[in-house]
Amino acid sequence: xxxxxxxxxxxxxxxxxxxxxxxxxxxxxxxxxxxxxxxxxxxxxxxxxxxxxxxxxxxxxxxxxxxxxxxxxxxxxxxxxxxxxxxxxxxxxxxxxxxxxxxxxxxxxxxxxxxxxxxxxxxxxxxxxxxxxxxxxxxxxxxxxxxxxxxxxxxxxxxxxxxxxxxxxxxxxxxxxxxxxxxxxxxxxxxxxxxxxxxxxxxxxxxxxxxxx
Amino acid sequence: xxxxxxxxxxxxxxxxxxxxxxxxxxxxxxxxxxxxxxxxxxxxxxxxxxxxxxxxxxxxxxxxxxxxxxxxxxxxxxxxxxxxxxxxxxxxxxxxxxxxxxxxxxxxxxxxxxxxxxxxxxxxxxxxxxxxxxxxxxxxxxxxxxxxxxxxxxxxxxxxxxxxxxxxxxxxxxxxxxxxxxxxxxxxxxxxxxxxxxxxxxxxxxxxxxxxxxxxxxxxxxxxxxxxxxxxxxxxxxxxxxxxxxxxxxxxxxxxxxxxxxxxxxxxxxxxxxxxxxxxxxxxxxxxxxxxxxxxxxxxxxxxxxxxxxxxxxxxxxxxxxxxxxxxxxxxxxxxxxxxxxxxxxxxxxxxxxxxxxxxxxxxxxxxxxxxxxxxxxxxxxxxxxxxxxxxxxxxxxxxxxxxxxxxxxxxxxxxxxxxxxxxxxxxxxxxxxxxxxxxxxxxxxxxxxxxxxxxxxxxxxxxxxxxxxxxxxxxxxxxxxxxxxxxxxxx
Amino acid sequence: xxxxxxxxxxxxxxxxxxxxxxxxxxxxxxxxxxxxxxxxxxxxxxxxxxxxxxxxxxxxxxxxxxxxxxxxxxxxxxxxxxxxxxxxxxxxxxxxxxxxxxxxxxxxxxxxxxxxxxxxxxxxxxxxxxxxxxxxxxxxxxxxxxxxxxxxxxxxxxxxxxxxxxxxxxxxxxxxxxxxxxxxxxxxxxxxxxxxxxxxxxxxxxxxxxxxxxxxxxxxxxxxxxxxxxxxxxxxxxxxxxxxxxxxxxx
Numbered sequence: 031x032x033x034x035x036x037x038x039x040x041x042x043x044x045x046x047x048x049x050x051x052x053x054x055x056x057x058x059x060x061x062x063x064x065x066x067x068x069x070x071x072x073x074x075x076x077x078x079x080x081x082x083x084x085x086x087x088x089x090x091x092x093x094x095x096x097x098x099x100x101x102x103x104x105x106x107x108x109x110x111x112x113x114x115x116x117x118x119x120x121x122x123x124x125x126x127x128x129x130x131x132x133x134x135x136x137x138x139x140x141x142x143x144x145x146x147x148x149x150x151x152x153x154x155x156x157x158x159x160x161x162x163x164x165x166x167x168x169x170x171x172x173x174x175x176x177x178x179x180x181x182x183x184x185x186x187x188x189x190x191x192x193x194x195x196x197x198x199x200x201x202x203x204x205x206x207x208x209x210x211x212x213x214x215x216x217x218x219x220x221x222x223x224x225x226x227x228x229x230x231x232x233x234x235x236x237x238x239x240x241x242x243x
Numbered sequence: 244x245x246x247x248x249x250x251x252x253x254x255x256x257x258x259x260x261x262x263x264x265x266x267x268x269x270x271x272x273x274x275x276x277x278x279x280x281x282x283x284x285x286x287x288x289x290x291x292x293x294x295x296x297x298x299x300x301x302x303x304x305x306x307x308x309x310x311x312x313x314x315x316x317x318x319x320x321x322x323x324x325x326x327x328x329x330x331x332x333x334x335x336x337x338x339x340x341x342x343x344x345x346x347x348x349x350x351x352x353x354x355x356x357x358x359x360x361x362x363x364x365x366x367x368x369x370x371x372x373x374x375x376x377x378x379x380x381x382x383x384x385x386x387x388x389x390x391x392x393x394x395x396x397x398x399x400x401x402x403x404x405x406x407x408x409x410x411x412x413x414x415x416x417x418x419x420x421x422x423x424x425x426x427x428x429x430x431x432x433x434x435x436x437x438x439x440x441x442x443x444x445x446x447x448x449x450x451x452x453x454x455x456x457x458x459x460x461x462x463x464x465x466x467x468x469x470x471x472x473x474x475x476x477x478x479x480x481x482x483x484x485x486x487x488x489x490x491x492x493x494x495x496x497x498x499x500x501x502x503x504x505x506x507x508x509x510x511x512x513x514x515x516x517x518x519x520x521x522x523x524x525x526x527x528x529x530x531x532x533x534x535x536x537x538x539x540x541x542x543x544x545x546x547x548x549x550x551x552x553x554x555x556x557x558x559x560x561x562x563x564x565x566x567x568x569x570x571x572x573x574x575x576x577x578x579x580x581x582x583x584x585x586x587x588x589x590x591x592x593x594x595x596x597x598x599x600x601x602x603x604x605x606x607x608x609x610x611x612x613x614x615x616x617x618x619x620x621x622x623x624x625x626x627x628x629x630x631x632x633x634x635x636x637x638x639x640x641x642x643x644x645x646x647x648x649x650x651x652x653x654x655x656x657x658x659x660x661x662x663x664x665x666x667x668x669x670x671x672x673x674x675x676x677x678x679x680x681x682x683x684x685x686x687x688x689x690x691x692x693x694x695x696x697x698x699x700x701x702x703x704x705x706x707x708x709x710x711x712x713x714x715x716x717x718x719x720x721x722x723x724x725x726x727x728x729x730x731x732x733x734x735x
Numbered sequence: 736x737x738x739x740x741x742x743x744x745x746x747x748x749x750x751x752x753x754x755x756x757x758x759x760x761x762x763x764x765x766x767x768x769x770x771x772x773x774x775x776x777x778x779x780x781x782x783x784x785x786x787x788x789x790x791x792x793x794x795x796x797x798x799x800x801x802x803x804x805x806x807x808x809x810x811x812x813x814x815x816x817x818x819x820x821x822x823x824x825x826x827x828x829x830x831x832x833x834x835x836x837x838x839x840x841x842x843x844x845x846x847x848x849x850x851x852x853x854x855x856x857x858x859x860x861x862x863x864x865x866x867x868x869x870x871x872x873x874x875x876x877x878x879x880x881x882x883x884x885x886x887x888x889x890x891x892x893x894x895x896x897x898x899x900x901x902x903x904x905x906x907x908x909x910x911x912x913x914x915x916x917x918x919x920x921x922x923x924x925x926x927x928x929x930x931x932x933x934x935x936x937x938x939x940x941x942x943x944x945x946x947x948x949x950x951x952x953x954x955x956x957x958x959x960x961x962x963x964x965x966x967x968x969x970x971x972x973x974x975x976x977x978x979x980x981x982x983x984x985x986x
Contacts, residue, residue, distance in 0.1 A: 032330070033330040033332045036330075036332050036650065037314075037330050037492065037541070037543045037547060038311050038314065040543065040547035040548075040551075040650040041311045041492075041547050041550065043647075043650070044547050044551035044647065045308060045550065048309075052309075055305055055309075055498075058301055058302075058305035059302050059305060059501075060294070060297060060301065062291075062294050062298075063294035063295045063298055063504070064291045064294075067288075067289060067291070082517065086516070086517075086520070137531055142448050142449075145444070145448055160517065162517065162518065163518045168532055174531065174533075175481045175533055176481050176532075176533075179474065179477050179478065179481060179482075180482075198503050198506050198507050198518075199500075202499065202502055202503050202506075207499050207524065208324070208526050209529070210523075210524070210526075210529050210533055211523070211524040211525075212521065212522070212523055212524075213518070213523075214520065215516070215518040215519065215520050216520055217520070218472070218521070219473070219520045220382050220436055220472050221278075221398075221399065222381070222382040222383035222401060223382070223406055223432040223435060224270070224273060224274050224277070224406060224432070225274040225277050225399055225402065226277060226432065227514070227516075228432040228436050229433075230433065230437070231382060231436050231439065231440055231473035231475070232380075232440055232443065232444075232473050232474035233474025233477060233520070233521060255922065255923050255926070258923065258925060258926055259925060262925045262926055262929050263925075268929075553831060554828075572911050572912045572914065576926050576929045577926050610785075611919065611922045612923060612926075613916070614912050614916025614917075614919045614927065614930070615783060615879070615916055615917070615919070616883070616912035616916065617879055617883035617884060618879075618883070618910075618911075620883070634782065634783055634785065636785075637783075637784060638787050641786060642785065665786070668780075668784065668786045671776070671780075671781070672778075672781060672786075672792060672793060674775075675744065675775040675776040675778075675793050676775070676792050676796050678772065678775055681775050685748050702921075705921040705922075706924070706959075708924065708928070709928035709932075709959075709960065709963060710928065710931065710956060710959030710962075710963055711958075711959040711963050712959065713749050713955050713958065715748075716749065716751050716752070718751065719748050720742055720747045720751035723754075723755065724758075724772075725772070729758050729762075729768065729769075729770060730755070730759065730762070
């Protein structure tokens with residue numbers, strides 16, 4: 031007997047007390063929790079996103095489409111970045127004023143190569159106001175998961191208000207589970223020393239979020 | 244589970260050193276009290292917490308009650324998405340599968356995301372025996388691995404270490420494993436985190452094989468979820484060419500939508516954050532992004548035995564948040580090591596004796612490692628009634644009876660060492676069903692009250708070693724009542 | 736209303752003053768209280784130590800003794816929780832063991848009409864000011880089974896706050912277990928003692944003269960610890976405070 035059959039057989043014997051006609055999944059779980067917490071205008075939701083991002087030590091900037099290229103240029107310059115990683119589908123105008131050398135992520139590149147790049151600029155799939163979370167789904171303006179991981183400085187552009195939702199349930203509705211997803215809430219952190227939060231371990235230690243409206 | 248824990252003494256003996264170690268007591272008190280207040284605040288932010296908790300409980304219960312169906316569905320989904328599913332009935336089989344998969348890649352080292360399941364099966368030791376080195380990459384796991392220590396907490400395995408101790412371990416041990424600690428390393432948490440970053444970076448960048456667990460597996464989509472903070476998880480899940488995830492069969496949930504409950508309750512319960520810094524979700528493999536090969540090892544190792552117990556099966560709802568440890572007064576004083584398992588604290592006290600059985604001294608003592616204060620149940624985000632299961636397992640220890648071990652129904656004998664207690668309980672039951680006998684005993688105690696010592700010899704010292712005995716009154720209440728008809732005749 | 740006092744075996748044997756205080760208090764509030772002489776023990780120690788089957792005859796006995804009363808009042812959070820929370824569970828377990836509904840049916844009548852004392856006062860009698868006088872500084876420890884099992888909430892504190900002359904001071908870490916835990920106090924004596932010592936130190940830090948609780952088993956553990964540590968504080972059951980009046984002050 032294979033272990034598969036053995037385990038499934040054990041499960042079935044263990045559940046001998048469960049009636050065969052037990053109700054379906056839809057009826058088994060009450061969904062009377064809230065779809066979002068609190069009543070907010072769109073503007074207030076964006077404001078909450080900004081607050082919660084800052085609360086977990088992300089740096090938040092706001093600008094319009096016209097100001098964006100200069101803002102990106104300034105953030106990269108302030109950081110002293112020599113090279114910036116660029117996802118394949120990043121709108122070209124975002125980096126139109128930036129000085130650093132553009133590095134395009136190619137499959138053949140090693141992680142070591144990416145480790146030498148100072149910064150990365152990406153878009154995002156959705157942002158969650160209540161938790162201060164941005165979610166990347168590997169779309170062309172975000173690129174492979176590793177590019178927003180290895181460089182120490184991540185600039186993420188969120189289109190507001192279109193990409194902003196209030197809550198985790200609303201975010202899951204918008205996301206496609208077949209894509210590789212990365213949920214990011216502030217820069218890398220740890221609670222491993224005396225159960226107190228410290229920012230900055232393996233992921234980007236600086237996360238800058240631009241709310242583009 | 245791992246051989247490290249074989250031959251552990253019973254809990255009271257194992258707790259002795261911790262109770263009398265002021266540094267450890269201080270470390271645990273500081274850490275648990277810090278997180279307790281934060282958790283309460285994070286949970287308090289959600290007015291629908293009770294509804295989320297109930298939904299979480301019901302999702303897990305429904306899944307467990309139809310586990311065969313959801314495991315088969317999960318297997319189909321993962322396979323369709325390009326993954327390969329393996330089934331492991333026990334620790335030995337899981338270790339064998341992982342070692343074979345690593346060898347097939349031609350590699351001799353792996354990077355690991357913190358995972359309770361791989362600790363439970365002793366994977367690192369098993370790989371070592373096969374000539375494969377496993378590097379732990381979670382900061383706390385690194386501290387434990389470098390310190391040749393054992394984990395003492397589910398979320399923060401090095402919780403028993405304070406910052407000064409961590410600095411000392413980094414200074415002396417890091418060089419043995421790779422890049423040494425920076426010169427002049429101090430004990431500030433930020434510097435310690437930086438030292439870990441530098442030390443592990445080279446390992447991440449060259450790693451070809453990653454090993455992980457998972458917090459959730461979604462049956463309908465085949466998606467796996469890892470919730471973490473540091474980014475070591477993302478490194479291990481993204482950079483290697485091969486990813487092997489070892490996951491307990493109870494981690495499956497039916498639908499994608501179910502994550503909306505747990506992604507709200509887990510971070511707030513564990514690190515007391517609205518959301519943890521990083522959550523990775525992947526479904527099989529993705530062309531040109533991340534590992535090219537994905538293996539899922541589904542682990543039983545006592546879970547189906549636990550499932551067979553109608554009272555005890557609720558322990559399988561656990562999402563490993565560790566809120567119950569942080570709030571437990573016994574854990575705070577006994578420390579995690581006393582539980583003799585990778586699962587310490589209240590959840591460990593009900594999980595270990597079910598996964599491993601109650602045959603060993605430590606496992607038979609774990610159900611008693613609780614004052615039944617109920618704080619664990621109150622904070623549990625999936626409403627596991629831990630006191631109920633503790634009492635149920637005490638019954639199994641003292642009364643024996645039917646249980647399932649490795650899939651077979653067995654009849655357990657009552658544990659040894661409870662004979663005197665059993666006799667006393669029977670005698671008390673007899674007296675309490677014969678009020679006249681009880682009354683005779685009470686009167687005898689009252690008449691001889693002046694002879695009673697304030698401290699007891701022999702086994703009675705368990706009480707009177709630290710506590711005076713109450714004085715026996717001149718008459719029991721019932722005599723006063725009978726004498727005075729409840730004071731109604733004016734007598735005092 | 737026919738009200739029975741379920742005093743508990745521990746109080747009957749070791750703390751008759753608590754029993755007298757409950758009788759005095761309830762009588763003062765116009766309740767005709769009876770003490771069924773056949774009462775013994777609810778079976779909690781048996782049940783919680785793993786001897787559920789030994790506890791069953793005690794539960795049946797309890798039901799026989801108290802079944803006819805309209806309300807059953809007990810000055811013990813943990814024994815109250817035993818009847819209310821665990822008797823139904825005992826019935827369910829017997830059913831799951833294929834022994835039918837007999838036990839569940841026997842125990843069902845006593846479950847909803849068993850009240851912990853402070854619950855009875857606040858919820859049934861509807862009083863918080865019981866006309867008591869107690870000129871002392873008091874700190875209150877909510878015992879676990881009352882707090883988390885029965886959900887007594889702020890009832891005991893409201894009752895204490897209404898006592899004339901009483902100064903109620905906040906106990907740091909009030910909701911943490913004192914470490915008694917029934918047989919836990921013996922089986923894990925060192926951890927239990929450490930928890931007790933921490934609780935006593937917290938109580939001492941308030942400067943109160945009296946540590947009050949609604950459960951004498953926890954107070955036995957804490958009182959024994961206080962006396963061993965020579966703190967000078969006294970453990971007092973809430974019933975004795977509420978029974979105390981200007982005319983007849985508690986000693």
